Amino acid sequence: MTVQRMDNIGVVVDDLPAAIAFFRELGLELEGEASVGGSEVDCLVGLDGVRCDLAVVRTPDGHGRLELMKFHTPAATTAEPNAPVNALGIRRIMFAVEDIEDVLARLRSHGAELMGELVRYEDSHRLCYIRGPEGIIVALAENLD
Structure with a gap:
């Protein structure tokens, strides 16, 4: 390996x-x-x-x-600001969290914006995408098991 x-x-x-x-x-x-x-x-x-x-x-x-x-x-170059999730390149970072609504509330106080909706995926997860600082897309996943 x-x-x-x-x-x-x-x-x-x-x-x-x-x-x-x-x-x-x-x-x-x-x-x-x-x-x-x-x-x-x-x-x-x-x-x-x-x-x-x-x-x-x-x-x-x-x-x-x-x-x-x-x-x-040298000064940082800029990428397309607020690029959509389907733009080429590294698009998001995902984190497993315990209480997704609490995490969302806390991150909103730091400027995070929900990109779509908080969704329930089958009976296994609650998921959402947020845009954080510098336009970074952060996905949150709460395991429901």
């Missing part, structure tokens, strides 16, 4: 403190923050003059991580 695990998903944001607050409200834990730059980083990512602040947040079980990155230089 060549893959041991998926370590993290990188998400570029403009407002790092707001993104951290949003994902902490969701229940992720702040693992650490750092500033990176220099020739090694430039070589790694294929850009010149990188100066980036980042934060790693993890799920309570310790298995899932997001690396939230704010690029100061």
Whole structure:
């Protein structure tokens, strides 16, 4: 086997403190923050003059991580704002939650917007898609078993 695990998903944001607050409200834990730059980083990512602040947040079980990155230089390029869920590329991040309505209420105070409706999928799950900071699509799933 060549893959041991998926370590993290990188998400570029403009407002790092707001993104951290949003994902902490969701229940992720702040693992650490750092500033990176220099020739090694430039070589790694294929850009010149990188100066980036980042934060790693993890799920309570310790298995899932997001690396939230704010690029100061070079300036971040923009993707299509509020791209629909069927646009090419990574479109959403899904989290299993215990009380989906409580989570929705808490995330709305951080600017989250419900994209469609909260739905019941058969007798197994309640699901919804929300748009979080920077237009990130976050799916929430509550297991009904």
